[in-house]
Amino acid sequence: MAKELKDLTKRADNYSQWYNELVIKADLAEQSAVRGCMVIKPYGYAIWEKMQRQMDDMFKETGVQNAYFPLLIPKSFLSREADHVKGFAKECAVVTHYRLKNDPNGKGVVVDPEARLEEELIIRPTSETIIWNTFKNWISSYRDLPLLINQWANVFRWEMRTRLFLRTAEFLWQEGHTAHATKEEAQAKAEEMLKVYAKFAEKYMAVPVVTGVKTANERFAGALETYTIEAMMQDGKALQSGTSHFLGQNFAKAFDVKFINSENQLDHVWATSWGVSTRLMGALIMTHSDDNGLVLPPKLAPIQVVIIPIYRSPEQLATVDAKVAPIVENLKKLGISVKYDNADNKRPGFKFADYELKGIPVRLVLGARDIENNTIEVMRRDTLEKESVTLDGIEDYVARLLDDIQQNIYNKALQLRLSKTSKADTWEEFVQQIENGGFVLAPWDGTTETELKIKELTKATIRCIPLDSVDEAGVDMLTGKPSQRRVLFARNY
RNA sequence: CGGGGUGUAGCGCAGUUGGUUAGCGUGCCACGUUCGGGACGUGGAGGUCGGAAGUUCGAAUCCUCUCACCCCGACCA
Numbered sequence: 001m002a003k004e005l006k007d008l009t010k011r012a013d014n015y016s017q018w019y020n021e022l023v024i025k026a027d028l029a030e031q032s033a034v035r036g037c038m039v040i041k042p043y044g045y046a047i048w049e050k051m052q053r054q055m056d057d058m059f060k061e062t063g064v065q066n067a068y069f070p071l072l073i074p075k076s077f078l079s080r081e082a083d084h085v086k087g088f089a090k091e092c093a094v095v096t097h098y099r100l101k102n103d104p105n106g107k108g109v110v111v112d113p114e115a116r117l118e119e120e121l122i123i124r125p126t127s128e129t130i131i132w133n134t135f136k137n138w139i140s141s142y143r144d145l146p147l148l149i150n151q152w153a154n155v156f157r158w159e160m161r162t163r164l165f166l167r168t169a170e171f172l173w174q175e176g177h178t179a180h181a182t183k184e185e186a187q188a189k190a191e192e193m194l195k196v197y198a199k200f201a202e203k204y205m206a207v208p209v210v211t212g213v214k215t216a217n218e219r220f221a222g223a224l225e226t227y228t229i230e231a232m233m234q235d236g237k238a239l240q241s242g243t244s245h246f247l248g249q250n251f252a253k254a255f256d257v258k259f260i261n262s263e264n265q266l267d268h269v270w271a272t273s274w275g276v277s278t279r280l281m282g283a284l285i286m287t288h289s290d291d292n293g294l295v296l297p298p299k300l301a302p303i304q305v306v307i308i309p310i311y312r313s314p315e316q317l318a319t320v321d322a323k324v325a326p327i328v329e330n331l332k333k334l335g336i337s338v339k340y341d342n343a344d345n346k347r348p349g350f351k352f353a354d355y356e357l358k359g360i361p362v363r364l365v366l367g368a369r370d371i372e373n374n375t376i377e378v379m380r381r382d383t384l385e386k387e388s389v390t391l392d393g394i395e396d397y398v399a400r401l402l403d404d405i406q407q408n409i410y411n412k413a414l415q416l417r418l419s420k421t422s423k424a425d426t427w428e429e430f431v432q433q434i435e436n437g438g439f440v441l442a443p444w445d446g447t448t449e450t451e452l453k454i455k456e457l458t459k460a461t462i463r464c465i466p467l468d469s470v471d472e473a474g475v476d477m478l479t480g481k482p483s484q485r486r487v488l489f490a491r492n493y
Numbered sequence: 494c495g496g497g498g499u500g501u502a503g504c505g506c507a508g509u510u511g512g513u514u515a516g517c518g519u520g521c522c523a524c525g526u527u528c529g530g531g532a533c534g535u536g537g538a539g540g541u542c543g544g545a546a547g548u549u550c551g552a553a554u555c556c557u558c559u560c561a562c563c564c565c566g567a568c569c570a
Contacts, residue, residue, distance in 0.1 A: 090569095159568075160569085161566085173570085241570085276570085277570060346531095348530070
């Protein structure tokens, strides 16, 4: 099948086709019968769980608490904040009835027309409205602030077009919602959470990201400012991997959330929201994978080390088993998750290929030859390099190797991004560089009109205004109007 | 919603000028030989050919309707 997969990747000029095929075969996920929804199989879910656990810890370090809110939102809640509803109205699934009955014509069940809801319910596309309706009851004084809440949940958006992991109709995510006494504090929180995302992406996912601010056109519905982390996939396209929003007092006003401040005056609270989703799994796959399958960063791999025995007879296997047992124990003591696969119903070659497809960072192989020489074969998934290493101190060797792999795949991704990031000053340069694929830093006159025109002409959008960008006088490539600084353009998923 | 395409075994596909009992690869089951890079042999199980209606002596194949999925666009994390 390895050959089959390689042929497939060569054939597939379309990147998403590549990983669709690959990932399904790697047991990560499959499309369900429901349009655009996804089934995440156990191995894929284990990766998501690791990501979830890690992020949750990071959120809690910033004082955030978890809570849970209802799946169904009364339709009227969505009428409160005009910009917000405008952003989601077109993709909401609506619950209209609460009962089924037997089909009078005898075939299965039908919706009972008698059971129509007085007010329709919306399946949450995001929870701002229902959460702010609740916050109203939780907040009355500045002593109740800041209120820092996060929810892990599923949301549903009836997308016109779906794409596995990147844009499924139903997806898992976390959404953080905070309320603050001052504008400055809220704005700082939005930026703080963006930094948490960036740290998670780089340190754990080994995915380098550009942090920045969205333009008005790309801003979240109802936000005053949207911060983003943008990652570059192997084909040079950008993937928005997480966002954090400064919502001003819009939601507080829409849901009438007021508090008495320390000067004994009534004021609306200031808000943020921030979220990342299972799209991050798409980012992980598309950043690191190669023709042999997934490449997982050691920090997120459900299994970090797999050990495969080579033997001919049950007696030989028993010898290998005995030799491997202490290695497994010692690796576990170092906090390394290890699987010893001595299943007798698959041949070693099959196991090699299978664990490569699944992205296990390190593979150890032990056979009679090794036992004789007191060595073990070590293969690292990121480079596919094999070497024979002495068994003495193998555990520390593996621990170091895992760190090395984590760093190496990050560096590799960063190098790719740097090599595919360029500056353009003229329209010709810009078009050429966008065509080549990658990020292009270019001047922009700051108008939505120009931004849309560029999108229309090149399919490239402003991914963000990077936080580390510096003032640089220039002229817009298209309009010739003055530009304050360069912004990041790219085609995106 | 517009343009293009595909529905045949778990997965990938062939078969479509109408003609026996619908086939190939892979996977699955049994036995044997194998086992340091996806093994091999022998035997076996698995299908209302997406669905409905029609034409015909006869339909996977032709006609009509319908459903689902994929790709490209508009929408979006």
